[in-house]
Amino acid sequence: MRRTSNQYRELTVGRRVRVGAVALAVLLLAGGSPDAWAQRRGSDPGEQVRMIDQSLRQLWADYELKPSPRATDGEWCRRVFLDVIGRVPTVAELQEFLADKSPDKKSALVTRLLHDERYTEEYARNWTTIWTNVLIGRSGGLDANSLTSREGMQKFLRDAFARNMPYDRMVKELVTATGATTPGSDNFNGAVNFLADKVNDEKAALATASTARIFLGMQVQCTQCHNHPFNEWKQQKFWEMNAFFRQTRALRRFEQGSRRVAFAELVDEDFPGEGGDPSEAEIYYELRNAELEVAYPVFVDGTPIERSGYVSEVNRRQELARLMLASENLERALVNRYWAHFLGYGFTKPIDDMGPHNAPFHPELLEYLGRQVREHSFDLKELIRWITLSEAYGLSSRMTNDNQSDDPSLGEHPKFTRFYMRQMRAEELYESLVAATQAHQTRGSYEEQERAKAEWLRQFVTAFGNDEGEEATTFNGTIPQALMMFNGDLIRQATSLDKGSFLWQVANSKLTAEKKVHYLFQAALARNATREELTIANRLLVLRGGNAAEALQDLWWAVLNSNEFILNH
Numbered sequence: 001m002r003r004t005s006n007q008y009r010e011l012t013v014g015r016r017v018r019v020g021a022v023a024l025a026v027l028l029l030a031g032g033s034p035d036a037w038a039q040r041r042g043s044d045p046g047e048q049v050r051m052i053d054q055s056l057r058q059l060w061a062d063y064e065l066k067p068s069p070r071a072t073d074g075e076w077c078r079r080v081f082l083d084v085i086g087r088v089p090t091v092a093e094l095q096e097f098l099a100d101k102s103p104d105k106k107s108a109l110v111t112r113l114l115h116d117e118r119y120t121e122e123y124a125r126n127w128t129t130i131w132t133n134v135l136i137g138r139s140g141g142l143d144a145n146s147l148t149s150r151e152g153m154q155k156f157l158r159d160a161f162a163r164n165m166p167y168d169r170m171v172k173e174l175v176t177a178t179g180a181t182t183p184g185s186d187n188f189n190g191a192v193n194f195l196a197d198k199v200n201d202e203k204a205a206l207a208t209a210s211t212a213r214i215f216l217g218m219q220v221q222c223t224q225c226h227n228h229p230f231n232e233w234k235q236q237k238f239w240e241m242n243a244f245f246r247q248t249r250a251l252r253r254f255e256q257g258s259r260r261v262a263f264a265e266l267v268d269e270d271f272p273g274e275g276g277d278p279s280e281a282e283i284y285y286e287l288r289n290a291e292l293e294v295a296y297p298v299f300v301d302g303t304p305i306e307r308s309g310y311v312s313e314v315n316r317r318q319e320l321a322r323l324m325l326a327s328e329n330l331e332r333a334l335v336n337r338y339w340a341h342f343l344g345y346g347f348t349k350p351i352d353d354m355g356p357h358n359a360p361f362h363p364e365l366l367e368y369l370g371r372q373v374r375e376h377s378f379d380l381k382e383l384i385r386w387i388t389l390s391e392a393y394g395l396s397s398r399m400t401n402d403n404q405s406d407d408p409s410l411g412e413h414p415k416f417t418r419f420y421m422r423q424m425r426a427e428e429l430y431e432s433l434v435a436a437t438q439a440h441q442t443r444g445s446y447e448e449q450e451r452a453k454a455e456w457l458r459q460f461v462t463a464f465g466n467d468e469g470e471e472a473t474t475f476n477g478t479i480p481q482a483l484m485m486f487n488g489d490l491i492r493q494a495t496s497l498d499k500g501s502f503l504w505q506v507a508n509s510k511l512t513a514e515k516k517v518h519y520l521f522q523a524a525l526a527r528n529a530t531r532e533e534l535t536i537a538n539r540l541l542v543l544r545g546g547n548a549a550e551a552l553q554d555l556w557w558a559v560l561n562s563n564e565f566i567l568n569h
Contacts, residue, residue: 048372048386055365056392056416066402068395068418073098075396075569076106078526080388082424082568083342084113086126087431090438091522110388114381121446124161127380129427130341131157134214135174135194138457147196147250147264149181154450156190167334167378171215172321180253182263192266196250199266203283204245212241215324217333217354218300239285239295244320246283247271247311268317271309281309299323329354331370335383336360339369342387344420345408361413392416397569421569426457429566430490436523436560437494437502456490485561495557497549503556507549513541516552524559 060067071079077097081089089097097109113119132140132153141150160170179189181196198207212218220238247268255262273281275294282294297316298304303323306314324330332354340346347360360366369386376382387393395418399407403417414420424432430453485491497504506516517537518528529537540551559565 046386046389048369048382049389051368052365052386052390052392055362055368056390059362059415060417063405063415065406065415065417066400067391067416068398068400068403070394071396071419072527074522074526076394077109079393079419079568080106080110080113082428082432084110084126084384084388085119085122086129086425086428087122087435088524089526090435091519094522094526106394107389110385114384120162124158125446126427126431127161128154128157131161134337135210136197140197141193147181147200147252147261148193149183149190149196149263150193151447152181152183152188152190153193154190155183156193158446159190161380164379164381167373167380168325168330169378171330172325175211175215175321175324176315176317178266178268180263180265185253185263187265189266192250192264195245195248196264196266199245199248200250204242204248207245207248208238208242211320211324212300213352215333216300216327216329217336217348217352218329219350219353235285235287236293236295237298237300239283239293240298241300243281243283243295243297244316246281247309247316268311268315270311271316273309278309280307282307299327300329301327328370328374331373331378332360332366334378335366335369335373338380338383339366339387342384342393343414343416344422345414345416393419395419397421419569421567424566424568427453428568430456432565433490433494433560438505456488485566491557491560494560495553497553503553504549507552513537513548516548517555520552520556520559524556524565525562 070076074094077094078088081087081093097105100108102108113123132150135157136148136150136153140146141148141153156173159165160173173191174194177189177191177195179187179192181190181193182188183190194210195207198204198210201207209220212220220241247270248266249269250264250266252261253263253265254260270278271281272278274284275282280296282296284292284294286292296304296307297319299320301323305316305319305323308314333352336346336348336351336354340351347362347366348354348358354360369383372386373379373383395416397419399418403415406412406415406417408414408420493501495503497507506519509516509519511519514534517534521527521529521533537551537555540554541548544551544554
């Protein structure tokens with residue numbers, strides 16, 4: 001059933017969703033009455049969760065704020081599925097959670113998502129997607145001239161997350177890796193794809209900037225040419241950091257008997273220095289007054305290493321990794337990134353620009369969580385557990401009269417008195433559409449799944465490169481994106497009434513008419529339909545001349561195109 005462009009939906013959260021003359025309007029406001037905000041969990045959440053809760057409660061008291069009520073169980077379940085494994089829960093998963101009456105059911109669900117082998121692949125896929133986009137961007141490895149293998153980057157990350165590799169080890173491997181970029185080639189090492197396209201770019205300037213920004217929370221790119229006007233980073237520091245990458249090159253390896261590049265290989269080799277003395281191996285950079293200055297490898301905290309350019313005497317990237325892993329900036333940047341992923345905002349804005357010039361809001365909590373991460377051997381699943389079981393993560397997204405001033409969208413520092421709703425990432429939307437329609441049951445191999453998703457994302461995500469090699473991606477209800485949701489192949493498949501399809505199975509099930517409607521709302525929104533929505537469903541049935549399947553089809557299309565579906569709330 002094809003929709004026309006005059007069938008549209010309003011983008012204002014909480015208003016009626018318009019779907020044209022047939023479907024009239026479907027009111028998609030979350031139902032249920034949450035418990036009072038002060039109600040506590042029934043189980044012991046652990047020392048780290050208690051500290052998060054106590055710290056934020058003190059913050060709320062200091063600002064004379066009261067948090068929103070707790071989210072309903074359905075809202076929380078949908079939220080944690082989205083954030084941990086990148087999709088909404090299936091109806092069976094939702095019902096299992098809602099039926100659980102034990103006081104520690106939230107902790108049990110988080111444990112299942114993180115440690116049950118049923119979710120290992122999805123957990124690894126979600127975080128592979130997130131970190132691939134962080135490390136090489138959404139378009140990394142897609143250009144024909146790129147030395148990066150996106151498949152190789154994803155393989156390294158997928159294996160790392162499936163094995164729950166400690167974060168410090170993952171960083172070390174990414175920063176120090178040597179080997180070939182492409183799976184199946186001799187000496188393959190997927191970790192090299194982080195630097196493969198960066199070390200040959202303008203004397204490894206991009207490698208310098210990306211490493212500092214992603215892993216240390218330091219934006220140093222503009223100091224390549226001049227001292228930063230607002231922070232402590234100086235031009236000298238940039239080039240001292242840059243010197244760590246000068247022993248590294250990405251070499252093109254060609255197909256036998258051809259000029260076609262088969263893969264790239266990242267190697268460490270002796271660096272003679274720009275002054276011609278390998279025992280010193282200095283580099284030069286130009287000041288704004290055109291004078292030349294010399295730089296040697298010195299870490300951001302002022303720690304120097306040996307100046308030799310001979311790899312046999314000092315491997316500069318190995319030394320860089322050693323210094324990075326000892327730096328408290330490593331865990332602080334990690335905590336800031338994960339906190340922002342789960343709670344919508346980090347302790348700084350932007351999350352990868354930390355330092356005296358951009359002091360974190362609520363620094364005590366950031367420092368505490370950073371210490372805990374290090375003490376727990378950089379276990380990423382532990383960090384996820386602490387955040388998702390915190391009181392702040394479990395709050396409703398509804399603003400109240402008692403926390404109206406807590407609005408980070410207006411430039412205020414976030415106080416986390418409610419869950420800040422946000423749009424799904426495009427990848428989450430794709431996986432949620434697949435899960436909500438049970439298409440995951442007939443999916444092919446991992447590689448086939450990723451190719452299908454990549455093809456869909458190319459039509460949905462607009463990326464703009466900038467001078468620092470970063471990307472700005474948009475998923476904001478543009479006309480092409482809206483048309484993709486209205487009439488795209490994935491939506492047509494999701495709303496198909498062909499025999500054996502998801503909607504066909506619901507329409508032909510033994511459920512009552514009312515329970516069929518509830519089932520669709522549970523699949524997409526993790527809640528039952530409201531009384532008003534049931535009334536609208538009955539009107540659709542009348543408009544469809546009593547054809548229940550077509551009425552369900554109209555309703556399902558409207559639900560999938562609602563704000564409530566595309567939002568993480």
